[in-house]
Amino acid sequence: MRIIKLLSLVSLLSVLFAGQASAAITVIVNNANSVSLTQNDVSRIFLGKLKRFANGDSVTPVNANNSVGTRTLFNKAALNKSSSQVKAYWSKLVFSGKGTPPKELDSDAKIKAFVASNPNAIGYIDSANLDATVTAALSL
């Protein structure tokens, strides 16, 4: 009886966790890129403060544009900023001629295609869409 209850509890929990896992984001890099990244690294890359991987190769970040749900989640989870704060941050750099924000693409499929074809690219997608064409570098 107890074991059955425990098993049903476990299966209930795994269903719940599976539900949550599909709302999570995975930061992806090209399959040829074996770099390991912390959340701080990802934040600095997407804020333009880190321009090279640890191995010296330059980084090309790609953002999901605002119409894709992952963008808002990424802003919060990786950058700890609201969309307006991110926009304000980049405005300061763009309008002083000091920097440009990462390129934007409007679907996970396009982001995967971009990362798969660029050895220096880094992007993020809904974890449920992860496949073998790209490598997971960090889960958020």
Added chain:
Amino acid sequence: MRNTTLKSFFAAVPLLIATSVSAADINFSGFATIAAGSTTSNEETYEGYTSDLDFNQDSLFALQISSDLGDGLSATAQLIARGENDWEPAFEWAFLGYDVSDNLRILAGRQRLPFFMYSDFLDVSYAYHWITPPTGVYNIPFDSFDGIGAIYSSQIGEFDSTLHVIAGRNQKEIALNSGDITKPDFNKLLGAAWTLNRDWLTLRAGYFQSEMTLDVAQLSDLASLWSQAGFNSVASNFVAEKDDINFAELGLQIDYEDYLLVAEFTRIDLSNTGQPDQDSYYVSLGKRLDNVMLYVTVGADDDALENLIANVPNVAALATLNAGTAGYIASQQSETKYVSVGAKWDFHAVSSLKFEVTKYTDSLADANDATLIKLALTTVF
């Protein structure tokens, strides 16, 4: 100088584009502020506003054109049309940038002078919480220069460090308090601003110096009267002719969770020019609640002009001149402060609505006290 710089910029750009068309990548972006304001009673004027609702004073529309010319070279130009200038567009800056390395960037042409923490994006209201940065501190009559800038970024321990060094000149026309328009010469502009940033903490220090030549009719007249009276050294104190001036700034920003604290202090030394020295500061505290930010700003400005006729004998022959000069010196002393309360609402991903009420107090002349209410819509695109 201005025409030559712009002409050479425009001569250079087509040449560069012609040689690397495939690498050229032109980007248009921009920002706009539509602001309306009014003081609360008929006799009050403040920051160019009167008690009649004014939509032009702080409104502006800007277009930025940037082009990545490849191999680390880029061209940037920003065109701004300001309501207070009858919406006449003017090039705020136009420069070429070159990335010497990952850490060093050189800018050449007309560019922003990094006097203050918010200098780089002074006109981009969307980028900060006020409608305009506190005018007590942000009141230098020019904010760009023609020349060379170098920006060096590095890491010092856990801090991101940015050192911005500049050298150049500014000869833009300015409007004096009297309403006269004059063309000063800020030559041999030299200085640097150093910013350290770690997470939520930003520290800044800046120092700039220049040789100033400024022709103010009232002061020229005063100077010639003193020369005629035989006091050439006193006369020269009222003339700004290649006189060394300097500016120092300290800034702090704490942007932690939902709280924002910004403070800046500046000191302007205009000795021997007949203009007063200025000490200014502000402290602004804001709290974010969802997509609204509420804030309070407190600031003060002290202008002081030293007694330039301290060593002149108090004889009858000089009585009128002494009195007139003493009157001018007294008129340049100033002690003012202000308190602002405001709210910013990010109602849209790229647009915010702002409301601000400021109470301004002139400790030496109550007649100048004013209360100003402003509303603004800002956006970037």
